[in-house]
Amino acid sequence: MQHVDPLLLDTDEMKKFFECMRLRKYRADRKAVKQKLLQDVQRLEAELARLQLCSRKAKATKVPATALLDHNKSLRAHVDHQGRVARLLAAWVASHYLPERMPTRAGWIESTLVANPLTRRQGLQWLSDRVYHIAMQSVSRHPIGPSMADGVRAHVHLQDENSDDDDGLQIGGSEAHIQHTFFANVQDVANVIWSWDQCNCAYGSEVTEVVDNTLVYYRGNTFSGVSLRRVNRMYNEGHRVVFTQALVAEDECYAVADDELRIHGFVWNVIERVTDSVTRVRLSRYHAPPKTKHRLASVEEVAKLYMRPTDCDTLSRLVLAQRLRETVENMYNHVSNDFVRSMAKILDEQGQV
Structure with missing residues (x-):
């Protein structure tokens, strides 16, 4: 457009010129406002689309989460119900359980550990192997059964040497069994149990001989005052670890004293891998009747370790034996449950580190 100098125009032409300029500016302003509004509309439409998309996503995830x-609440209620049913059935089955007799009293249980160093070391290994073989034969027939259910069971056996007279009643031995599943690796569980057993205050034991880091001989006293000599050994088979305890009846280096009661028998503990983070522990403990220097301990002698002296002096042998059985069985159950709780606590603390 050709540039016109307003000073050269007459009055009418000047008015037309300024009117034209005003209209031109007006149209330019309107066009700028329109463009700005279009940009705002496009921006707002994009924002609206984004918000609508987020809303649809939130609704899409909210429904499955609810x-x-x-569904989780329903499953938990179902599991709780099934658990109650299982506990009731377990209690019913336990009420019909008849304790089996103690394992056959094999001659090796009464073996004497000799003083000769070379023969003695072979004896420690031989006793441990005997317990290991019993464990392998017995683990499939564990008293708690083939299920994975946790449990503790204890029983004291009484035997009547003279059926016509209660005076013949004697302690036939005792047994305790534990089965528990720990949520930890099999090696971690084995290490904790091995370490715990070395410093178990219930035994009050001290190390007497160390053959290697898997075979150790201890001597000491239980919290009830009964002495014991125990050979601890570890068999690590990868998928499972087996601990054995041979409770030595006679030891030429530590003869039974005149006033001593000594426990003998055996213990085995099979620690099996279920998964990388789940481990089943099955433990069985068999104690033969405590023995003195010259004979097996009487009911009265054993009762004095666990009961009040007045009961030992006033109760008949039959009543005393039954009370002793109840006391020892309760003690075994208490100690076994303490063992399980201690292991679980230690493993939980290790898992949090």
Whole structure:
């Protein structure tokens, strides 16, 4: 457009010129406002689309989350119900359980550990192997059964040497069994149990001989005052670890004293891998009747370790034996449950480190 100098125009032409300029500016302003409004509309439409998309995503995830929560609650209620049923059935089955007799009293249980160093070391290994073989034969027939259910069971056996007279009643031995599943690796569980057993205050034992880091001989006293000599050994088979304890009846280096009661028998503990983070522990403990220097301990002698002296002096042998059985069985159950709780606590603390 050709440039016109307003000073050269007459009055009418000047008015037309300024009117034209005003209209031109007006149209330019309107066009700028329109463009700005179009840009605002495009920006707002994009924002609206984004918000609508987020809303649809939130709704899409909210519905399954609610459904999953409801399903989880339903499953938990079902598991709780099944658990109550299982506990009732377990109690019913336990009420019909008749304790089996103690394992056959094999001659090796009464073996004497000799003083000769070379023969003695072979004896420690031989006794441990005997317990290991019993464990392998017995683990499939564990008293708690083939299930994975946790449990503790204890029983004291009485035997009547003279059926016509209660005076013949004697302690036939005792047994305790534990089965428990720990949520930890098999090696971690084995290490904790091995370490715990070395410093178990219930035994009050001290190390007497160390053959290697898997075979150790201890001597000491239980919290009830009965002495014991125990050979601890570890058999690590990868998928499972087996601990054995041979409770030595006679030791030429530590003869039974005149006023001593000594426990003998054996213990085995099979620690099996279920998964990388789940381990089943099965433990069985068999104690033969405590023995003195010259004979097996009487009911009265054993009762004095666990009961009040007045009961030992006033109760008949039959009543005393039954009370002793109840006391020892309760003690075994208490100690076994303490063992399980201690192991679980230690493993939980290790898992949090």
